[in-house]
Amino acid sequence: MPSVRSFTSLLRNLARPGYARVIAGKVRSRFSNGSAARAAAVAFYIEQRVTPEAYCAAINPVLFAEAREFGEEVRARAAAMSAEVGFELGSGGRYELLYFLTRLHRPRTIVETGVAYGYSSYAFLQALERNGDGGRLFSSDFPFFRAADPERLVGILVPEALRSNWSLRTKGDGVNLPQILAEVDSVDFFHYDSDKSARGRAFGCGLVLERLASNGVFLMDDIEDNAFFHEHVKSLPAAGFVVFGASDRAFVGAIGIAPLIAQAE
Ligand SMILES: C[S@@+](CC[C@H](N)C(=O)[O-])C[C@H]1O[C@@H](n2cnc3c(N)ncnc32)[C@H](O)[C@@H]1O
Secondary structure (H helix, E strand, O other), X not given: OOOOOHHHHHHHHHOOOOHHHHHHHHHXXXXXXXXXXXXXXXXXHXXXXXXXXXXXXXXXXXXXXXXXXXXXXXXXXXXXXXXHHOOOOOOOOOHHHHHHHXXXXXXXXXXXXXXXXXXXXXXXXXXXXXXXXXXXXXXXXXXXXXXXXXXXXXXXXXXHHHHHHEEEEOOOHHHHHHHHHHHOOOEEEEEEOOOOOHHHHHHHHHHHHOOEEEEEEEEEEOHHHOOHHHHHHOOOOHHXXXXXXXXXXXXXXXXXXXXXHHHHO
């Protein structure tokens, strides 16, 4: 995120139609996380967590090696693009894990919320291309409001050659998700990484999970932000979900993938 110009860009973008309402909602939700429930959720995640590396290596070492190779490509491209645009393109989320799971589960229809510079979109599209099953990615974003020219940056990391299987919408989940769902029969893989408030999550997941295939995969990033994911999985058997965490501070929640314990036995 370009920090020097952020503030003036934020003010300029606030004047654009539809932006002020979304930004006000984000500010409100940042101060209403329910701290006791959140602390309980984080304690639960710490207890459950498995590192993405341990998981991928145990489930399929060959695909794990391929995912790590892809990670090298992403980092090289991000460095080159950062030099081109003149600022660091962040560090992305769990793109190697997303690549790995897409290669493993071979979804045909992927829906993701939250694109930003496009680390996750790049992972999904590259893995879909290697799968060769004709799968498609539908992405929903709301451009960074702290950047001067936000639309230009959305998904900038995704190479031109991978874009033919990509449908990208940038009007916010409230507008984008109903449009996306009108275009697909069912969803094989849903990655939620946009509005982190419990309300935003309830809205997006409420819509998309209804359409998740019975063998579908669901991932949510930054589940430590509030108790949303915990509330949904705490009554499930341990084999019903996976919590990924490379440390005790940041976690990704997953449903619909094999639990590590069952695979290791
Ligand atoms: C954490 S970033 C996504 C990172 C991305 N998945 C990656 O791997 O690089 C979150 C993104 O969600 C977008 N976002 C936030 N609120 C949104 C909303 N209500 N609808 C759609 N996108 C939203 C932000 O503008 C930002 O681009």
